[in-house]
Amino acid sequence: MNRIQVTFLFSITIASLNCFAQDATEIVKKADDLMQGLSSQSEMEMKVIRPTWSRIITFKSWGKGRDLSLTLITSPPKESGQSFLKLKNDMWSWNPTINRIIKFPPSMMSQGWMGSDYSNDDILKESSIVKDYTHKIIGSEKVSGYDCYKIELDPKENAAVVWGKIYLWISKGEYYELRAEYYDEDGKKVKTHLMSEVKFMYDRKLPTLFEIQPADKPNQKTEVRIISTKFNIPLAESFFSQQNMKALK
Amino acid sequence: MLLSFELFAQETKPRSWELKGNLDDLQMIQFSKIETPWLIDNQINNRIDFSWNPSKWFRTGIGMRNRFVFGESLTQDTTRKGSLTFDPGLVNMTWDTYSARSFILLTELDRAWVSFKSGKAELTIGRQRINWSQTIVWNPNDIFNTYSFYDIDYPERPGSDAVRLQVYPSSTSTIELASGWNSEGKITVAGLGRFNSEGYDFQFLAGLVGDQDYVIGSGWSGNIAGAAFRGEVNYYQPKKHFNDTTGLLLATLGADYTFRNSLMLTFQVYYNQLPANYTPLGLLSIYQAPLSPKMLSFTEWNIFLQGSYPFTPLFDGSLSLMYYPELKGYFIGPTLNYNLKQNIDISLFVQYFNGRFTGTGPLKDRDYYFSSCLSTLRMKWSF
Numbered sequence: 331m332n333r334i335q336v337t338f339l340f341s342i343t344i345a346s347l348n349c350f351a352q353d354a355t356e357i358v359k360k361a362d363d364l365m366q367g368l369s370s371q372s373e374m375e376m377k378v379i380r381p382t383w384s385r386i387i388t389f390k391s392w393g394k395g396r397d398l399s400l401t402l403i404t405s406p407p408k409e410s411g412q413s414f415l416k417l418k419n420d421m422w423s424w425n426p427t428i429n430r431i432i433k434f435p436p437s438m439m440s441q442g443w444m445g446s447d448y449s450n451d452d453i454l455k456e457s458s459i460v461k462d463y464t465h466k467i468i469g470s471e472k473v474s475g476y477d478c479y480k481i482e483l484d485p486k487e488n489a490a491v492v493w494g495k496i497y498l499w500i501s502k503g504e505y506y507e508l509r510a511e512y513y514d515e516d517g518k519k520v521k522t523h524l525m526s527e528v529k530f531m532y533d534r535k536l537p538t539l540f541e542i543q544p545a546d547k548p549n550q551k552t553e554v555r556i557i558s559t560k561f562n563i564p565l566a567e568s569f570f571s572q573q574n575m576k577a578l579k
Numbered sequence: 580m581l582l583s584f585e586l587f588a589q590e591t592k593p594r595s596w597e598l599k600g601n602l603d604d605l606q607m608i609q610f611s612k613i614e615t616p617w618l619i620d621n622q623i624n625n626r627i628d629f630s631w632n633p634s635k636w637f638r639t640g641i642g643m644r645n646r647f648v649f650g651e652s653l654t655q656d657t658t659r660k661g662s663l664t665f666d667p668g669l670v671n672m673t674w675d676t677y678s679a680r681s682f683i684l685l686t687e688l689d690r691a692w693v694s695f696k697s698g699k700a701e702l703t704i705g706r707q708r709i710n711w712s713q714t715i716v717w718n719p720n721d722i723f724n725t726y727s728f729y730d731i732d733y734p735e736r737p738g739s740d741a742v743r744l745q746v747y748p749s750s751t752s753t754i755e756l757a758s759g760w761n762s763e764g765k766i767t768v769a770g771l772g773r774f775n776s777e778g779y780d781f782q783f784l785a786g787l788v789g790d791q792d793y794v795i796g797s798g799w800s801g802n803i804a805g806a807a808f809r810g811e812v813n814y815y816q817p818k819k820h821f822n823d824t825t826g827l828l829l830a831t832l833g834a835d836y837t838f839r840n841s842l843m844l845t846f847q848v849y850y851n852q853l854p855a856n857y858t859p860l861g862l863l864s865i866y867q868a869p870l871s872p873k874m875l876s877f878t879e880w881n882i883f884l885q886g887s888y889p890f891t892p893l894f895d896g897s898l899s900l901m902y903y904p905e906l907k908g909y910f911i912g913p914t915l916n917y918n919l920k921q922n923i924d925i926s927l928f929v930q931y932f933n934g935r936f937t938g939t940g941p942l943k944d945r946d947y948y949f950s951s952c953l954s955t956l957r958m959k960w961s962f
Contacts, residue, residue, distance in 0.1 A: 378892060385892065385921065406921050407599055408961040417750060420775060427735055429708040433780050433800040435807030437837040445892025571750035573699065579593035579632065 354465035354481050358498065360505040362460050364536055369394040372559040373404075378446045381549045387444050388557075390578070396458050398570040402578045409444065413575040419490075421450075424575045431572055440492050447521065447542040447552040451492055462489035463496065473508040474526060476501035493520075504528075506537050519545040532560050600627040603959035605732060607650070611950055620650030624732065628690065636697060642690030642735065649682035667870075668706060669740040669760035689738045699747045706738040709757050711771055711784065712811075713798035716883050717849040719813035719829035720798040722769060722788055722872045723759050729912075731928050731955060739767075751775035765790040778802065788872060792817050792827075806836035815873055827873055828852045833883075842888045849881040878903040893918040908934025922962060928955045 371392050378385045387409065391401040401414040411426040421434035439451045463483035471480050483496040494515035499508050510523040521544045525537035538556040568574075602625045609618040623646070630640040646663075653659050660683055666673035672688040692705030712718035716728050723739045741759030748754065752774040759767045769786020779801035788794050796813035815827040833847035851874060869875050880903070887897035894917045901910035909932075916926040933950040 380891065380893075383893065385918075406961070408601075408922065408924075410599070420751070420778060428710060430710040430712060433807070435802045435805060435835065435837070437802075437805040437807075440839055441837055441841060442892070445889065568750065571747060572753065573701075573745075573747040573750075577696075 354467045354479075355460070357467070357479055357500050357505065358463075358465050358481060358483070359460045361498070361500045361507040362458075364505050364534065365507065366393065366395075368562050369565040370559060370561050371563055371565070373557040375555045375557055376444070376446055376448065377553045377555075378444075379551050379553065385445070387446075392565060392569065394565050394567065394570065396461070398567065400570055400575060400578065402575075403444070413578055415570060415572065415575045417570060422572065422575070424572075426576075431575070447544050447550065448554065449492070452542075459483060459496065459498070462486055462491050470502075471499060473499045473501070476504070476506065476508055478502065478508060504535070508537065521545055527555075531556060531558070534561065595633050596629070596631045598627070598629050599962065600625065601959055601961045602626075603732075603957055606956045607953060609652070609951065609953045611952075613952070618651045618655070620648070620652045622649075622732070623647040626735070636695055638694040638696070640690055640692055640694075641688065642738070644685075644687045644689055645676075646685045646687070647682065648685065653683065654681055665762075667737060667762055669762065669764060670706070671762070672706065689735065691738075701745045703743045703745070704741075706740050707743065708736060708738050709741060709743055709759070710736075711782070711798070713780070713782065713800045714809045714811050714831050714833045714847060715835065715845055716833070716847045717831050717851075717875050717881065718811060719831060719872070719875065720782065720784060720796050720811040722784070722786070722794060722796075722813070723757060723767060725869045725872050725875065727869065729910075729930060731914075731930075732957070749774075751780075761789065769794065787818065788815065790818070792873065793821070803834070806834050809833045809835075813872075827854065829873070829875065842886060845883070845885040845887075847883040849876060849883070851876045851879055851881070853879055876903075878905045878908070880904050903934060906934035908932065922960055924957075924959045924961075926955075926957045926959070928957070929953075930955075 369392075371390070373390050374388065376387045376389065378387070386405075387403065388405045389401055389403050391399065393399040397416075397418045399414075399416045403409045403412045413424045415422045415424070421439075422431050423434060424431050434450070440449050442448065443450050443452070463485055466482045466484075467479050468482045469480040471478055478499040478501050481498045481500060483498065485491045485493065493512050494517060495513040497511040499510070500506065501508055506525065506528060508525050512520045512522075514520050521542055524541040524543065525539065526541075527537060527539040528535055529538045531538065540554040542552045542554070544550060603623070605622040605624070607620040607622070609620070610616065625645040626642070627645075628640065628642045630638065632638045648663060660675070660678065663683060663685060664673055664675050666687070672691065674686045675683060676686045677684040688706065690706055690708070692703050692707040694701055694703040696702075709723040710721060711723070712721045723741060724736050726733070726736045739759040741757055743755065743757040746754045753772070755771045755773075757769060757771075761767070767786065767788050767790075769784055769788070771782055771784040773780060773782040775781075779799055782798045784794070784796045786794055792815040794813055794815050796811065798809075798811040800807065800809045802808055810832045811830070813829045815829075817823070817825055829849075829851050831847060831849040833845065835843060835845040837843045853874065857874075882902040882904075883899065884901075885897055885899040887895065889895040894915075896913070896915045899910070899912040899914075903909065911931045912929065914926065914928045916924060919925050930953045931950070932952075933948070935948050
């Protein structure tokens, strides 16, 4: 093999690797877009499940892109009316009982939201699985009957993320993110997300039930079910404001 | 924006009114030392909050508090009934509905307001909570409301009879003007500006408190290395002696950090310059809200440390510690809370104080040890 041939082969390999990497990012982006839309409004029900009890919390949430989100607790009565605002990297909570907005410190982000296995980061989506990670297709596997890409995500340098590694299973035709495994910086599995109950919602079909299963506590989990959702609705940026977080209903 | 509101109206159809509240019973035991006589008290509280929001530009809300208080504190302390029925607001809305020697039924409106909204401006008139706090335990910036951290049963805190204009120039900034009057008709009027910059919320305020002192102040909330970093500073100068050096400084710094295992640590240090003629009233007065935002503690220096930990999402506990250097005194306050059913909580609060009233500064005229232990068991139903 002469030198030119080697170079040629090498460039093809590089090109195909690049192409593959782009594909992986593209797949993750499509799966992410399916669940996000440009702007959305949803009503959700969260069930925190433990061996001897369970607790149901309902909430509404509004989002626009990655940077803007608002969440309002609608039940149970003790917590209803509390709201959470996220603008880029700043987060606030509004507590109507004490009539006060409290700024969230970053150390609160990894905490379970409202006592669930869902972290504040999951709810407020501080980090982006598209922008903050590199993506690589590492195989194909079946999840709940769907043929899925298995994609490995590694955090980009300097990205402010809480995970050391993520594996995603995304269905090949529909881009449903059906399974996700989250690992800490030491490579230890922290939790698994399972998505199921594909239904038609507003303008698309998507999984409507999310289960979060902590790796070290096999007998507990949290289920989040989408009750209703709308995508790509007109939501002004000014909707995501401290003034509005007090007025939400 | 308009369009999006219409969409929501179709989608969620929220009710224009809301009725919320709770009912709780507190069983209290208080003693100085465990072998000394116990004071046994009970209190049944009911809170009802009603709000009505018939249109985009108008809202109104009423908060009612009914309390049935009985027990030995009431029969032994003749001033207690007076302090329970005292309403700090301009309009008396606290009523002794029915009482005899051993009990009192109190009815109180601590919220009664109407609010008008036009775009980014809101005007609220009536009894309302104006909360300008940034820190957790002592809040010098919170000049419209004073409260006692130790008063476990009143998370809502009293309201003030006030007129308040709030303008929101951006998503994360506020300009406020508020004017309130106390039971003696003395005015507190102040302006506040709050904005967000570089991950910090900053606020600045200036005004007149109790028709007596000019105040300037500042507060912030931000973070250092993942921990929340908060602070508040107020400086008072008497209206009458404006050119003297008789001002008072109140300043506090606090930090809180939540570990991965959900343990949350809160630290706060508070400095309250006390007036030259100050004499301490004794530790028992701390359960009541301070009468002036100029004096939020009974010692100059106060150090607070709290650890709280959710053993499960239904069962959590905390331990608060305070140190008052001038008294060589301390406070220990463990609490436990258990969420018995979706809307029922059972809680235990223990509050132990010990201090030596002696030493330096404004506290030099007293010299005695004092200790007090108050234990409260609370059963609370939220609806």
